[in-house]
Amino acid sequence: MTEIQQTPAPGPGPTLATVTLLPTARPADEAADTAVLDSARQVLTDLTGPAPLAPVEKVDLDTFDDAPLMPAWMRSPEGWAAYAGVFYRSRRRGFRRWVRRQPTDRGHVRQFGRGTRRVHEWVVGFEGVRVQGAAHTAHVLTREARAAARSARFTPRILGSKKELAMKTADKLQKEAEAAVALHKKARKDRNRARNLRAGVVYGPPLAAIGGGFVATGWLGAAGGMLATFTGGAFAGRKPYEEEADWSADWRSLGDGDRMTAPMLDQSFRAAKVIGADETLKVVQMPMLDARGAWSTVIDLPPGIPAKKAMRAVDELAAAFGVEEAQVSVSKRGRSGRIELYVSRDLPFTDKAKPGPLLALEAAANFWGPISIGPDVRGLPISISVVERSGLVGGEPGAGKSASGNTILLAAALDPRVLLVLADGKGGGDLEPFEHLCECFEGDADPEAFYKLLLAEVADMKRRYALLKKLGKRKVTEELANTYPELRQRLIWVDELMFYTTDEEYGKKITKLLRNLVSRGRAAGIITFCATQKPGSDVVDTSLRDLLSIRWALRCTTPEASDTILGKGAAAAGYSAKTVQAEMRGAGYLWAEGQNPVMVRADYYTDDQVTELLERATEWRRAAGTLPTGPLSLADQLRAQAENDAALLAAVVDTFANYSAKAGEELDWLPGSVLLAALKDDGLDVTAEKLGALIVRTDEEKKAKRAWEGSRVSGYLRSRVTATITARYGLTA
Template identity: 80%
Template sequence: MTEHISEHTAAPDEPESATVTYLHPQTTQWQWTADEGDDEDEAPAPTVADRTVVLETARVILDKPTAPAGPVPAGPVEKTVDLDAFDDAPLIPAWMKSPEGWAAWAGVFYRARRRGFRRWVRRQATDKGHVRQFGRGTRRMHEWVVGFEGVRVQSAAHTAHVLTREARAASRHARFTPRILGSKKELAMKAAQAATAAAEQAVALHRKAKKDRNRARNLRAGVVYGPPLAAIGSGYAYGGGLGLAAGLLATFSGGAFAGRKPYEEDADWTSEWRSLGDGDRMTAPMLDSAFRAAKVIGSDETLRVVQMPMLDTRGAWTAVLDLPPGIPAKRAIRATDELAAAFGVEEAQVSIAKKGRSGRVELYVSRDLPFTDKAKPGPLLALEASANFWGPISIGPDVRGLAISISVVERSGLVGGEPGAGKSASGNTILLAAALDPRVILWLADGKGGGDLEPFEHLCQAFEGDADPEAFYEMLLDLIKDMKARYALLKKLGKRKVTEELADKHPELRQLLLWVDELMFYTTDEEYGKKITKALRNLVSRGRAAGIVTFCATQKPGSDVVDTSLRDLLSIRWALRCTTPEASDTILGKGAAASGYSAKTIQAEMRGAGYLWAEGTNPTMVRADYYTDDQVNTLLERATEWRRKAGTLPNGPVPLTDQLRAQGDDDALLLAAVLDIFTAHTTEAGPVEWLPGQLLVDELKTAGHPVTAEKLGALVQRTDEEKAKRPWGEKAARLTGYPLQRVEATATTRFGLTA
């Protein structure tokens, strides 16, 4: 603030006076030239100290005594003003009372309010903004409405799902347990009933939990969402648009009040614990953290990434890592379970294998549980020519989707796993490959007696399907004689072992596959068990060079089931799902589970998956190629045709119709035609047991056989009971006819044949 004093010479009749004027600092007048849109602050107003200086100066000037310069003019004297009242009244410049002054103050007020609005808008993006407050309040109220009952419902749903699956498995086991087992059937039925009751109770608890959750949520929703809806609705009903705006404003204010306190920490408080299972990317720091958590490396050690983590076409993460010096790869392989927990996935999703050298590993983490999707058609379906059992045999894909093949030349194998693990389907990969090679001789024994191997029976040179230990022992003795004959021929030829070229020149030396299903049934027989074990050990140990390949399948090949002297000779091991790590070790060998290869880790959903130890130094998890029953029949039809063309189809039972046609007699040909008519009328329910005589005569004439009803009746002699009329057709007309059993009896009795 500056002081400017204007003085002038007073007239003789005029007292000395002073004029006090307020000026803006460094200006000659009060001016405001800033643009209205400028955000700069206004010019500072006069302060109290500045006013004090001006007032004191004014007193000095006004109190100075003055003498009149001349005589006092005549006339009225002006009233003296008491300037002491100036101290108690605010000093308002004269220009402030002008329109320009009021406009200046109005501009200042406008710009201040505009800047305030801008600051309010910018504050909305912060935690203290009203919009953010309303968002937090809405979120908090919604979380309160949702509550924590959902966790209880999810737990009940999971329990119900598990118990329901176990109940289905128990019911299936009880349904397929033969009644001849007696107590086992009864125990299985009781277990199925108990599992079903537990599943029903779990489902009921799940429904009750859902009902309680919905009731609680509805009550809390009424408390939270009822007042805002009532305020908005009533405001619109009574006040129209203005009332609606008031209701919305009240709702907004309430939400902002509920969210006035910001979260003390970041909302995502689990960020430090996120992993691959949460959808994060695999990175080098994540690998170091996971391997440290699994105690594979020390807290101050790090991995050297040889191949950076990357996603493959299946959406799985793969990386090649070098462990710190002195740490072997088997330590990481043994810690597969701990690494899976660190990555936040199932153990079956993690695969670790040694890569080239001891301290280098290849890590593979699949996105989903492997081998749970629908199996693709096996490669044997695409064959247009016969297979080659001397070459590699396709087993199935590994966890990476790569096809795994093995060679069985001069090898033997053992397939094991718990019931329902997929031994039959896995065995089809080897059996079908052998059947589709016309040069391979098949010897099959089904210790289960369930009919899994019956479709292969007509291709077998020897077949035991009745689960008879005595018959199987006799079959082994015949096979040992054949092995001795093979060695005699090799000695005569001056060869040490059978090769593909040698087998092609000498049909007696063709490859022979001995497949034994459910070996446990044979080896545990009191009378023939030890004899069978000894004979099998003889074949496995000596038959390799003679071209004899032996495969055995059983549930648990422990020492009490399969003698270790026989089990250790089986070089190819395939461990399907097992209930314990010890059971897995009986298949893969002692110490395999401790090294990280345990079939116990295979989930129930991974049907047909198992650890295959055939090629390389470590087992590999593989899922066998799956072939449906229709596909198996299709492949066996091809195998039959190819073997017939190659002349290697064994002579099996000849159908009765073929035996009749081979007789060359007219009556035999006529009976064969009658049997063909019975076969043509076979339905899904089974073969027809009776046909009307007129139908047979009509179809025989259509086929070109000169026959009459009397001639047919004379050929097939019937009893009075068999001549009785029976209903036939849609109208159920009663007609006389011929039973199938009588036609077959006539053919076998007259010509001495066997049905």
């Protein structure tokens, strides 16, 4: 059967009925055909008029039930399984994205760290800039005021106007320094107040949340508070830093607490003009922090740049690192282009000095071995050997020459085998505690006495060489000195050499004798050290100064003054004692071992500690039998003659001394009866005739009478007694 669909007529109205013709079914007669046609006509007639419109039902589209908007198939078990799979896969992808995000700047830990840093920077604020500026101003003005006060103090009063002007300048600078210090204190107080307020705002809520949670529900509440704190910090740091907003990336400075890195080194060395703009450094030893908080590294300069260029640019490097010049130490390491850089956290040698190593000695020291001088900038102990050496210590007044000299003098005193010969050109008593240990001592700043002392030392040097020739030896060794006491080490220490060498009468003679001792006395066991303020050619002749092999330059006012101690060109090579700050007392460049000077601070011993060490030295020397007995009195010298007449004259000298002590003044005459009575009391068999024959007087002296206890009697002059002793025995008081 075939179905033929008729196309409905356009227009509104009901759908036309479908007429189906069955080819196999034919009408039986004409009547049937007529009925069909009539029926069709009737239908067509009905379609000619408009069809009535059906009523439209009004529907509210906003009204619907609570059923989920999902197709019906989703309500089946298969639909629910598909939905759960989609949810699981989306959650797994989200977790993977979260894990991959954590190492980036968008990670929550990074966000928390960034937020913590931001809020901390807000707490710190910008008040520190004002405090730092006020501190710098106060430091500069204080240093200027100290220098002006020193200048005013040392200006002679005979220069009336200059003295008055210096005093006024010192007072003015002192007031300005005090005002600057007060301003710095106020700025620091305001900064602390603002920081404390902001810290309470930032750190108060997290602490309250954690503490309140712990009090309320224990560790679970504390964990919740910590989670809330972490969330807040991550929210504060949700946005990464932009490159132009990261101010800390503009310049990295060690003075601001930043880490030393390879880029920082390149940047600083370029700023100091040590390397070019396109050159880089090669880091041999990575920058490391030591226990003192200082940075150290070993680097290779670009090819063709010597180490001395970096050593000369210490001031520029310090400015690039944001620290003081004294905090930067540059030294050559192994070869010309390799340097070792050391940058201390604070200004070195400003902390309290630790007790010197000599205090820990339980036995005698060994002056033949290394002598501890003090620590370097790294805190490592520095020792030197003075065997067959000589030394020069120099620096401006107050630089610490006396304290520095104590490190060598005490080491020599604690070795009972060392002979001490000291001369104090200052006459101030710095060397007086050592006097009882000295073979020779000149403490009155007398050039004539010092000249005679040097003559005796030159004679002793000749005797030493005569003994060495006799023994067939070239120089004194420790074993030889222990065998022959005449060859023991001899330390000659001259303080304030300038006073002796500038004397009009004896200056040149003293210089000549010192040059003789320094140049020839080394092999004979004679060690010479000289200390002065500025050993220029007008103070110390260059022929003498150049022979002193150990140089110790304490704080100096100019690089030229430093070069007079360390040698010409030392300041240009980066070793200038001018860089030593006033706070670094006792510190200076020591050139004794190695090829380059080393910054060292001398071990410091207080007056009580010096007294304690000298008491030990006295005991050890007395036990070893090397404690000097000092000059013998005239009476003791007479008794040493082991003669009856000498013993008689010694008793006469003692009688004069006893009666002078009773009278409170020096007596130049005593009656003969008094002398005879005193001699008999001492057990000496003597008569007036024997005494008169021993001490020969002139006729005038015999006839001369003086008052004595109510009567006038004759006697003996003290000058006649001493003249008799000198004429007979060649002895003097």
